[in-house]
Amino acid sequence: MREKCKPVRLTLCRGDFLAVCLVLMAAAALIAGWSMGSGGKAASVQIWQDGIWKGEYDLMQDQEIQISGSYQNTVKIQNGRAAIIDSNCPGQDCVKSGWHEDARQSIVCLPNRLELRLVGTEGEPQVDGVTR
Amino acid sequence: MKRTATLILLLVLLCGCTAAPAKSNDTGLNRYEATFLTLFDTVTTIVGYAETEEAFTDTAQAFHDELLEYHQLYDIYNEYEGINNIKTINDHGWEHPIKVDQRIIDLLLFSKELYTQTEGRVNIAMGSVLRLWHDARETGIADPSRAALPDQAALEQAAAHTDIDSIQIDVEESTVFLSDPEVKLDVGAIAKGYAVEQVCRNTPSGLLISVGGNVCPTGPKPESGQPWVVGIQDPEDPEQYLHTIYVEDVSVVTSGDYQRYFTVDGVPYHHIIDPDTNYPAGYWRSVTILCRDSGVADALSTALFTLPQEEGQALLDAFQAEAMWVRQDGTILYSPGFQAYIRI
Numbered sequence: 394m395r396e397k398c399k400p401v402r403l404t405l406c407r408g409d410f411l412a413v414c415l416v417l418m419a420a421a422a423l424i425a426g427w428s429m430g431s432g433g434k435a436a437s438v439q440i441w442q443d444g445i446w447k448g449e450y451d452l453m454q455d456q457e458i459q460i461s462g463s464y465q466n467t468v469k470i471q472n473g474r475a476a477i478i479d480s481n482c483p484g485q486d487c488v489k490s491g492w493h494e495d496a497r498q499s500i501v502c503l504p505n506r507l508e509l510r511l512v513g514t515e516g517e518p519q520v521d522g523v524t525r
Numbered sequence: 526m527k528r529t530a531t532l533i534l535l536l537v538l539l540c541g542c543t544a545a546p547a548k549s550n551d552t553g554l555n556r557y558e559a560t561f562l563t564l565f566d567t568v569t570t571i572v573g574y575a576e577t578e579e580a581f582t583d584t585a586q587a588f589h590d591e592l593l594e595y596h597q598l599y600d601i602y603n604e605y606e607g608i609n610n611i612k613t614i615n616d617h618g619w620e621h622p623i624k625v626d627q628r629i630i631d632l633l634l635f636s637k638e639l640y641t642q643t644e645g646r647v648n649i650a651m652g653s654v655l656r657l658w659h660d661a662r663e664t665g666i667a668d669p670s671r672a673a674l675p676d677q678a679a680l681e682q683a684a685a686h687t688d689i690d691s692i693q694i695d696v697e698e699s700t701v702f703l704s705d706p707e708v709k710l711d712v713g714a715i716a717k718g719y720a721v722e723q724v725c726r727n728t729p730s731g732l733l734i735s736v737g738g739n740v741c742p743t744g745p746k747p748e749s750g751q752p753w754v755v756g757i758q759d760p761e762d763p764e765q766y767l768h769t770i771y772v773e774d775v776s777v778v779t780s781g782d783y784q785r786y787f788t789v790d791g792v793p794y795h796h797i798i799d800p801d802t803n804y805p806a807g808y809w810r811s812v813t814i815l816c817r818d819s820g821v822a823d824a825l826s827t828a829l830f831t832l833p834q835e836e837g838q839a840l841l842d843a844f845q846a847e848a849m850w851v852r853q854d855g856t857i858l859y860s861p862g863f864q865a866y867i868r869i
Binding site for chain 2: 441443444483484489490491492493497499501503506508510519520521522523524525
């Protein structure tokens with residue numbers, strides 16, 4: 394039995410070793426692909442006002458969107474980024490916060506109860522929260 | 526056949542592992558985020574993991590509802606029906622003792638303790654001084670052509686009425702009395718952090734809560750056990766971070782001269798007033814505090830903003846906290862233990 398088994402076992406080990414190598418390489422490629430795919434760039438921007446859904450816009454389609462309410466905001470989408478470029482609210486914090494392009498970031502106009510939520514890519518974001 | 530089966534099993538297992546970090550499939554938890562614009566006049570964001578959206582929404586709503594009660598109790602500008610809040614104390618607390626909720630008594634006792642420990646750098650009895658700056662700022666922001674500094678004589682007059690001992694607390698009766706009618710309370714430097722701390726203690730673990738940049742984790746990410754990543758905003762550019770840091774059991778609070786300010790003759794005047802000068806403190810562009818207690822972190826960020834580095838470091842040592850200071854020229858200083866938290 395031993396004489397018969399030995400060569401078989403050896404072949405199996407070599408084959409398994411090769412197979413495991415192949416599988417590991419495939420896994421490494423998968424991990425690399427995944428992490429590149431979850432770079433954190435947003436694909437679209439959702440507009441919420443007073444907690445109410447106002448629509449979702451593709452960041453690849455350059456456009457301007459007018460928001461009314463207690464105040465007027467102009468939302469601009471350009472080259473995969475979004476910003477509030479004009480507002481008649483006091484303080485202008487929304488305009489000052491500038492352009493954003495990463496998923497899970499928000500642009501907020503508190504006086505107009507407006508929130509722009511950047512969404513769209515799978516995976517963990519680069520940052521979970523921000524201290525300002 | 527056996528070999529093929531082993532191979533397939535291996536492949537499946539390995540693919541499962543690679544998918545896990547991105548999608549949290551192994552724990553069955555998904556990542557959710559909720560935003561509220563109704564608390565402490567700022568943006569509140571709650572990030573967490575749950576099996577279903579409903580489960581997460583319930584948690585987030587419970588947090589919101591509890592913090593909303595604190596918001597109303599600690600409000601100095603608005604009245605709410607059936608509630609005696611800080612505004613009630615300011616309006617009538619000098620006429621007779623005001624019966625208040627235990628959560629107000631607790632905040633005032635905490636604030637008095639912090640006053641003593643920071644040697645007066647955080648003083649909730651500075652309301653009359655802060656009100657003059659608040660009104661000047663509101664006017665200046667609404668109509669820049671009318672922007673003006675508060676009247677110097679009025680500032681000096683107000684500064685004569687900032688004695689914290691004028692706030693008389695009767696713990697047994699749960700009342701507050703102002704023995705000096707000119708003393709007004711302003712809890713803006715401390716109430717938000719204190720309230721967040723109290724609510725976070727009753728909140729399930731594994732959330733990252735941010736109330737206007739006052740960031741409080743309730744433990745690490747539940748799907749991976751990893752710490753949360755928090756960005757520290759660059760005072761020069763709101764789109765950039767000075768650093769990203771790892772946190773799971775410390776709160777992060779930043780005070781900066783760019784958060785609330787108005788401009789007179791081209792000069793910006795921010796909202797953090799030095800009790801020695803009654804003018805905006807000029808030591809730093811921003812100070813970021815790391816501290817287990819969010820209420821202490823909030824108070825320390827104000828205190829350190831109005832102090833030179835050595836005196837600030839002494840306070841950090843007393844509270845086992847860490848800090849990052851940004852100078853006017855943009856250079857950065859760190860307390861000895863701060864760098865252990867830095868990711869990038």
